[in-house]
Amino acid sequence: MSGILEMLKMGEYSTYVWPAYGLVITFLILNLLNIKWQKKRIYKQLEQFFKRQ
């Protein structure tokens, strides 16, 4: 347990290392979700577009 805590502390740099990783991982996930949501929106828009035609 103390070994894991020691690893998470990152020496004395945990306040720098974890936010950097957190930011990048958050971006990688949100970017993917955003593309997925965009696809859903486009699909609905196109369905309405073709119904109107």
Place this chain on the structure above:
Amino acid sequence: MWNLLYQLASPKMFYQISGRIIPWVASLAITLLFIGLIWGLFFTPPDYQQGDAFRIIYVHVPSAFMSMSIYAFMGFLALLLLIWRIKLAGIILNVCAELGAAMAFLSLVTGSIWGKPMWGTWWIWDARLTSELILFFLYAAIIAVGNAYVNKEKGDKIIAILTLVGLVDLPIIHYSVYWWNTLHQGSTLAIFAKPKIDTSMLYPLLLMILGFALYSMFTILLKTRNELLIRGRHQNWVKKLVEGGVL
């Protein structure tokens, strides 16, 4: 070769082929990123000078590398659009600009976070940092100009020209650490020279760079497919896809 390129340039063909490639690229990207992250965070030894703060390299270098690689790729797309008039290149150009801007932003922020404990400051007007910031502004300008045009095809040509003009920033970023006396360290990796870091630290870095490259390819393909559907809504193949529910 040219026939294959022209076939791929057809929106319908691109949509079909990319649909087959995406699952493979996505699986490989996620696997490499996962292994690279765990390896870099927990299984590499701390740096003898920087301690564990050096681990930021595993997110900073790949994002910086991608911010420049995506721009170089955009230069190639700009040529495809302006010389060979391949319209698909214009669509991918827009998609790449958004991802490139995000990568440049991540590179600047993670670099800043790394700089605080190592240099004692979040930011300095150093040649490498400033030229990377200019790259971010170039991306922002390309996105703004692209969005300003109602006629998207005309907008694509304008941003292609802007992209080609901005290419001059890439060698400046790369050689800034050699041309000027900078606080930023020299290149960690070079194609023709021996890497400056130990192999125990190098391998996860290479995995992360490859993971970021595949992730970028994966998201560019996904987003380009979305753009193709919007721009191709008057075409029959899009109508068939929507009515068949196979998007």
